[in-house]
Amino acid sequence: MAVDTAMPILVVDDYKTMIRIIRNLLKQLGFNDVDEATDGAEALQKLRSKQYGLVISDWNMEPMTGYELLKHVRSDDGLSQTPFIMVTAESKTENVIAAKKAGVNNYIVKPFPAATLKAKIDAVFGV
Amino acid sequence: MSKTESRADQVSRVLQEIGSETSDDISVREILSLADTMAQSMGGLYRAIEASIHREFSEIASYIEAMKADIAGLQANDLKETHLPTAGRELDAVVEATEAATNSIMECAEAIMCADASDPDAYKATVDEQVMKIFEACSFQDITGQRISKVVETLNMVDARVSRFAARFSVADAEGPASDDEAARAARRKEQMLDGPRTDGINQDAVDDLFSAA
Numbered sequence: 001m002a003v004d005t006a007m008p009i010l011v012v013d014d015y016k017t018m019i020r021i022i023r024n025l026l027k028q029l030g031f032n033d034v035d036e037a038t039d040g041a042e043a044l045q046k047l048r049s050k051q052y053g054l055v056i057s058d059w060n061m062e063p064m065t066g067y068e069l070l071k072h073v074r075s076d077d078g079l080s081q082t083p084f085i086m087v088t089a090e091s092k093t094e095n096v097i098a099a100k101k102a103g104v105n106n107y108i109v110k111p112f113p114a115a116t117l118k119a120k121i122d123a124v125f126g127v
Numbered sequence: 128m129s130k131t132e133s134r135a136d137q138v139s140r141v142l143q144e145i146g147s148e149t150s151d152d153i154s155v156r157e158i159l160s161l162a163d164t165m166a167q168s169m170g171g172l173y174r175a176i177e178a179s180i181h182r183e184f185s186e187i188a189s190y191i192e193a194m195k196a197d198i199a200g201l202q203a204n205d206l207k208e209t210h211l212p213t214a215g216r217e218l219d220a221v222v223e224a225t226e227a228a229t230n231s232i233m234e235c236a237e238a239i240m241c242a243d244a245s246d247p248d249a250y251k252a253t254v255d256e257q258v259m260k261i262f263e264a265c266s267f268q269d270i271t272g273q274r275i276s277k278v279v280e281t282l283n284m285v286d287a288r289v290s291r292f293a294a295r296f297s298v299a300d301a302e303g304p305a306s307d308d309e310a311a312r313a314a315r316r317k318e319q320m321l322d323g324p325r326t327d328g329i330n331q332d333a334v335d336d337l338f339s340a341a
Contacts, residue, residue, distance in 0.1 A: 017226055017229050017230065017233075020230075020233055021233070024233065024236070024237065024240075028240075059320075059321070060321050060323055065319045065321065067319055067320065068319065089323055089324040089325075089328075090320065090321070090322060090323070090328075091324070091325055091328025091329050091330070091334070092320070092322060092325065092328055092329070093329055093333075093337065094320060095320050095322075096329070096334050096337045096338075097337065098320060100337065100338065106338065107334050107337075107338065108331070108334075109328070109329070109330060109331050109334055110324075112331065116331060
């Protein structure tokens with residue numbers, strides 16, 4: 001079964017350039033319904049106003065980090081099942097373990113090739 | 128009172144007599160002599176203390192003068208008003224240049240992706256034009272390299288001056304953060320595990336191993 005490319009995806013990163021890169025990669029993978037947010041707080045607002053099939057978030061953002069966003073999402077009854085991929089330069093073992101414990105579905109270390117993004121999205125959706 | 132008696136002996140003897148039952152025998156002359164002896168003794172003491180204090184204050188003054196010279200050697204105002212702001216502006220310019228170059232390159236890539244390939248000649252012309260723009264955009268690396276060299280030069284200058292000062296006065300680092308603001312930022316970074324890119328970070332394969340582990 002293929003991943004539903006029509007699902008809305010929310011990309012969260014405080015660097016517009018990174019959002020643009022991920023948006024283009026997603027477009028290449030067939031995902032065209034992509035929204036963006038530049039920090040966790042803005043992302044949380046968007047998540048509460050629209051149902052997204054996937055969140056792809058950076059970790060290092062202020063005022064709300066991607067890690068805080070993940071914990072908010074997992075503790076919110078309406079959002080707790082939303083698939084969540086962390087795409088970040090935070091590449092310490094402790095970060096990966098903490099994100100896993102907090103309920104992240106997958107974790108991509110920046111910089112990354114398009115194949116890695118595709119592989120992780122497929123893995124999240126069991127493809 | 129014998130002239131060969133030392134001042135200390137004189138004082139001791141007179142004090143003993145005052146304390147004894149024969150204190151009535153003490154003459155006014157002896158008391159005045161005692162007072163004179165005491166005054167001379169105290170005078171000597173004060174002169175000795177004065178000399179000692181003067182010497183110590185002179186040493187402190189010399190130390191302060193040397194410290195002022197070394198603080199002046201830091202040229203803190205020069206760093207604060209010239210070098211550090213310039214370094215900050217250089218880094219801002221690097222960020223702007225890399226962002227602009229990245230956007231230019233992405234625009235070219237997007238143009239190629241969207242180009243109509245049904246007309247091979249027109250498609251090739253589009254690709255050639257966009258590739259040339261990509262080459263031009265990549266020239267940012269030379270300029271940003273020069274800007275970063277200036278920042279490294281400033282950091283080396285700060286390092287040299289501060290190291291010289293610390294070595295001169297054998298300054299030991301104070302424990303803990305330098306300010307409440309710095310402490311709050313450090314606590315926030317620790318709580319949120321914010322380290323940014325690391326040279327000793329783990330790669331994607333190691334991350335995948337952690338995820339596949341139970």
